Amino acid sequence: MKVGVLGATGRTGQLVIAEALKRGHSVTAIARNPDKLKQKHDNLSVVKASIFSAEELTEAFRDHDAVVSALGFSRSPPVTGYTESMKAAVAAMRASSVKRLVLLTAFYTDVTAAQGLGFFLNLFVKFLKHLLTNMREMEQYLESDAGDLDWTVVRPGGLNSRAARDQALVQREAAMAISGAGVASYIPRANVARFMVEQLEDDRYVRKAVAIAVNS
Ligand SMILES: NC(=O)c1ccc[n+]([C@@H]2O[C@H](COP(=O)([O-])OP(=O)(O)OC[C@H]3O[C@@H](n4cnc5c(N)ncnc54)[C@H](OP(=O)(O)O)[C@@H]3O)[C@@H](O)[C@H]2O)c1
Structure with a gap:
């Protein structure tokens, strides 16, 4: 596939690029500052x-099969x-x-879902409230206005930069989070990137959100 990546210079975005290239896709990294991207590959253009x-992105997406977004604000x-x-x-x-779009949000984009789940979680969600709320508004925009596109929202918990864990991810369709015994609250960005790239060839979660986690 020919894949356009938004947030290409970010920590997850760079791993999305590496994973897509590893799987034989051609990648266009879309960046505001292309010099920031140090990766080089015959199948990578920046x-x-x-x-x-919309105009500049239309030009960037021309002749592509899919878009992956790992943007963060x-x-x-x-x-x-x-x-x-x-x-x-x-x-x-x-x-x-x-038509195909895979994008990253987070656990608890509906911040009310964290109510009653403990002091520290509520404090954390309050700290990120404006970010999570705009992520949820983006998800709702796709739900209400983008039924013609094959989007998948990927919701991980806390991200870290450790090596990918070699295990099948815990996946829960439409869930705001995954918690409980045996489930880690942090997930390596490398696992998130791998999962996002896998979705390009999997229609299980088309027009759906999926929460993901690793086992602890
Ligand atoms: N941190 C966590 O624990 C956690 C947990 C769950 C979900 N998430 C979410 O996962 C996503 C990815 O996280 P990350 O840590 O990989 O992010 P990151 O390293 O901060 O990367 C963010 C990317 O977005 C790009 N970006 C931001 N503002 C932009 C703008 N105005 N124009 C163009 N590009 C812009 C950045 O470009 P530049 O390089 O040019 O700045 C960068 O490529 C974020 O949405 C984050 O909120 C994070």
């Missing part, structure tokens, strides 16, 4: 485009980057006839 410009309010970039990306996907 394009400078604004994630908020600051938690300071107002947080609008998720919805604003997704509206531009959806318009661009329509204009360039790309």
Whole structure:
């Protein structure tokens, strides 16, 4: 497949690129600052485009089969980057006839789902409230306005930069989080990236959200 990656210079985005290349895909890394990307590969090209410009993204997505987004924004309010970039990306996907989209959000995008689940979790969710709320607004935008696209929302818990765990991930469709005995609250970005790239060839979670975790 020919895959466009948003958030390509980020910690998860770079792992998405490496995983996609490893699986034989061709990758276009879309970045505001292409010089930041140090990876080199015959099947990797880097394009400078604004994630908020449907026009620039349409050009970047032309002749592609899929888009993967690992964009991330600051938690300071107002947080609008998720919805604003997704509206531009959806318009661009329509204009360039790309249907498959895999994107990253997080546990507890519906912040009310954390209520009653303990003091520390509630404190954490409160700290990230504006970020999580804009992620949820992006998910809701896809649910209500992007039924013509084959999107999959991937919701992990806390991310770390450790090596990928060699195990099948715990997966729960439509869940806001996965917790309980035997489930780790952190997941390596490498496992998240691998899962996201696997979704490109799997239609199980098309137009769905899925929470993922590793066993502890
Ligand atoms: N940290 C956690 O524990 C955790 C848990 C669950 C979910 N998540 C979510 O997972 C996602 C990825 O996380 P990460 O740690 O891989 O993120 P990251 O390393 O901070 O990367 C963020 C990416 O978004 C890009 N970006 C941000 N603002 C942009 C803008 N205005 N224009 C163009 N590109 C922009 C960055 O580009 P530049 O390189 O140019 O800045 C970078 O490529 C985030 O949405 C994060 O909230 C995080």
